[in-house]
Amino acid sequence: MIWSWIPSNGALIWQLTRENIYIGVVSALIGLAISLPLGIVAARWRWFNPPALTAVSLIYAIPAIALMIALIPALGLTDTNVIVALALFSLCVILPNVVAGLRGVPASVRQAATAMGYGPLRRLVMVELPLAVPVIMGGLRVGMVSSISLATVGQLIGVSTLGYLFIDGLQRSFPTPIYVGMVLIIAIAVGCDLVLVGVRRLLTPWVARS
Amino acid sequence: MIRFERVTKRYPDGTVAVDALDLDVPPGKTMVLVGPSGCGKTTSLRMINRLIEPTEGRILLDDEDVREQNPAHLRRGIGYVIQQTGLFPHRTVEDNIATVPVLNGWRRAKARARARELLTLVGLEQGLARRYPYQLSGGQQQRVGVARALAADPPVLLMDEPFSAVDPIVRASLQDQLIALQTELHKTVVLVTHDIEEAIKVGDLVALFRPHGKIAQLDTPERLLGAPVDDYVAGFVGFDRGIRRLSFFSTAGLSLSTGPVVAADATVAKATATDEPWILLVNGGKPLGWVPADRLAQQAGDTPLRQVPAEAVGHTFTVGTDSLRAALDAAVLSAAGQAVGVDGNGQVVGVATFDKLREAVQAEQSAADAAAEPPAPADSQSGAPA
Numbered sequence: 001m002i003w004s005w006i007p008s009n010g011a012l013i014w015q016l017t018r019e020n021i022y023i024g025v026v027s028a029l030i031g032l033a034i035s036l037p038l039g040i041v042a043a044r045w046r047w048f049n050p051p052a053l054t055a056v057s058l059i060y061a062i063p064a065i066a067l068m069i070a071l072i073p074a075l076g077l078t079d080t081n082v083i084v085a086l087a088l089f090s091l092c093v094i095l096p097n098v099v100a101g102l103r104g105v106p107a108s109v110r111q112a113a114t115a116m117g118y119g120p121l122r123r124l125v126m127v128e129l130p131l132a133v134p135v136i137m138g139g140l141r142v143g144m145v146s147s148i149s150l151a152t153v154g155q156l157i158g159v160s161t162l163g164y165l166f167i168d169g170l171q172r173s174f175p176t177p178i179y180v181g182m183v184l185i186i187a188i189a190v191g192c193d194l195v196l197v198g199v200r201r202l203l204t205p206w207v208a209r210s
Numbered sequence: 211m212i213r214f215e216r217v218t219k220r221y222p223d224g225t226v227a228v229d230a231l232d233l234d235v236p237p238g239k240t241m242v243l244v245g246p247s248g249c250g251k252t253t254s255l256r257m258i259n260r261l262i263e264p265t266e267g268r269i270l271l272d273d274e275d276v277r278e279q280n281p282a283h284l285r286r287g288i289g290y291v292i293q294q295t296g297l298f299p300h301r302t303v304e305d306n307i308a309t310v311p312v313l314n315g316w317r318r319a320k321a322r323a324r325a326r327e328l329l330t331l332v333g334l335e336q337g338l339a340r341r342y343p344y345q346l347s348g349g350q351q352q353r354v355g356v357a358r359a360l361a362a363d364p365p366v367l368l369m370d371e372p373f374s375a376v377d378p379i380v381r382a383s384l385q386d387q388l389i390a391l392q393t394e395l396h397k398t399v400v401l402v403t404h405d406i407e408e409a410i411k412v413g414d415l416v417a418l419f420r421p422h423g424k425i426a427q428l429d430t431p432e433r434l435l436g437a438p439v440d441d442y443v444a445g446f447v448g449f450d451r452g453i454r455r456l457s458f459f460s461t462a463g464l465s466l467s468t469g470p471v472v473a474a475d476a477t478v479a480k481a482t483a484t485d486e487p488w489i490l491l492v493n494g495g496k497p498l499g500w501v502p503a504d505r506l507a508q509q510a511g512d513t514p515l516r517q518v519p520a521e522a523v524g525h526t527f528t529v530g531t532d533s534l535r536a537a538l539d540a541a542v543l544s545a546a547g548q549a550v551g552v553d554g555n556g557q558v559v560g561v562a563t564f565d566k567l568r569e570a571v572q573a574e575q576s577a578a579d580a581a582a583e584p585p586a587p588a589d590s591q592s593g594a595p596a
Contacts, residue, residue, distance in 0.1 A: 112297070
């Protein structure tokens with residue numbers, strides 16, 4: 001561990017960190033944006049559920065690098081390629097939570113909402129989705145952490161992330177950048193997770209604190 | 211107000227939940243639907259606000275078929291209370307209560323002001339307005355449920371086992387609250403319960419269902435206890451229905467005796483002179499205790515009565531306010547076998563023996579039977595007990 005390497009490469013480390021955060025966060029948010037409508041459909045029409053959840057498991061089993069390579073003909077060696085791949089992976093963990101969150105709304109609450117005079121769409125937006133927030137946020141937290149971590153794989157198709165530090169360290173048999181990259185990935189993941197916990201608390205003041 | 215016309219609900223598997231039901235719920239009254247599980251009482255209730263659609267027949271609300279109305283609009287005009295409360299966990303108490311006014315387009319501030327009025331109406335403190343449902347007790351949640359149902363001042367209130375999930379003490383207080391609200395608001399209430407005691411306590415009319423959606427008897431609670439149409443009804447109402455019917459009889463006509471009532475500062479001799487088997491000692495008009503005559507016989511005649519050991523009075527009944535059931539209970543629990551009647555201030559009016567109570571019960575029963583028309587079985591084809 002050569003400590004002096006860090007300040008002399010500060011600009012590079014900072015740039016890679018920002019790129020990694022950008023790719024990880026955007027991928028997870030896109031995954032969430034796609035999961036919501038799919039999850040609503042899957043929660044409402046039960047027949048959609050088994051094929052959707054099977055597809056999700058299959059996609060999640062694809063190695064990240066294989067998916068990115070497979071996307072090269074369509075998207076090239078671009079940020080978009082990595083973001084699409086990671087959004088798909090985070091979709092795989094967020095979608096089941098959206099379904100579980102919506103299904104977890106107590107039947108009595110749903111019935112009361114209907115009996116109060118909510119139409120189906122209003123009931124979904126005003127009652128069911130807000131009540132599913134804690135479970136959906138649980139999925140988003142896992143999706144975001146894994147996106148941030150997996151973003152480093154994008155380096156293998158030339159997309160700049162903290163993965164650069166791993167390849168650099170490996171090629172030069174110089175472990176310092178590898179340690180720095182790992183610590184930064186963990187720090188970013190923890191930081192983003194804390195932000196999401198805070199957002200969840202803000203959105204759900206009604207959840208009993210244990 | 212609410213009229214069921216030959217309403218049938220048949221499920222695709224052939225199960226008949228409700229069978230050609232005819233029922234009129236008069237405006238401003240509380241109609242209780244009671245019966246065993248699977249008798250169709252809840253199904254009947256939910257067909258009123260179209261949570262369930264009937265297979266045949268129609269339901270009229272103010273002479274309009276509910277099925278010809280937009281369901282969401284129909285429901286905003288019908289209050290709905292359920293056992294599990296169905297409160298929205300993500301909304302504060304005031305926003306829960308304000309639900310229907312907000313759906314009706316009220317501004318939030320106005321809707322919340324209305325919510326606060328309702329908190330008071332259902333006996334909750336204003337301080338609860340900003341709490342979330344998880345911060346309330348079961349009884350408080352149920353009161354919020356009632357407040358939410360009443361928020362838009364709907365003429366009709368549907369209650370599906372509203373008090374079944376709380377402990378007996380809270381349940382009794384919620385039932386009292388409903389009765390008190392009804393004397394003020396005069397909503398048309400349809401309440402479903404499996405608890406015949408609750409039906410008899412809160413109902414103006416009780417429809418007792420047989421299994422599979424037929425009414426066995428539709429009557430006032432007093433008639434249901436006094437004149438069950440068949441063994442099924444008698445069995446459902448319970449073996450002590452005679453005693454329970456006494457709840458509907460007044461003590462105003464009970465003849466009370468003051469013979470055994472003696473002031474505690476009088477002497478034993480004075481008490482012995484009454485020739486009563488039991489003496490009720492009173493102090494400033496309040497009952498102190500019962501003393502048996504044989505105990506007096508062991509005392510010198512000039513002994514103050516106050517010094518003679520006495521048996522506890524137990525509970526008294528308020529003449530004219532309490533029912534004959536309360537008076538009979540007081541007599542049963544009394545060492546002297548006599549019920550002590552007091553006025554509104556707790557002053558002794560007189561005592562009643564079992565004989566006097568029996569006379570009063572018989573007088574009230576014949577008056578009640580004479581006043582009521584002979585009951586007709588609601589469904590004459592299937593009179594056999596279940």
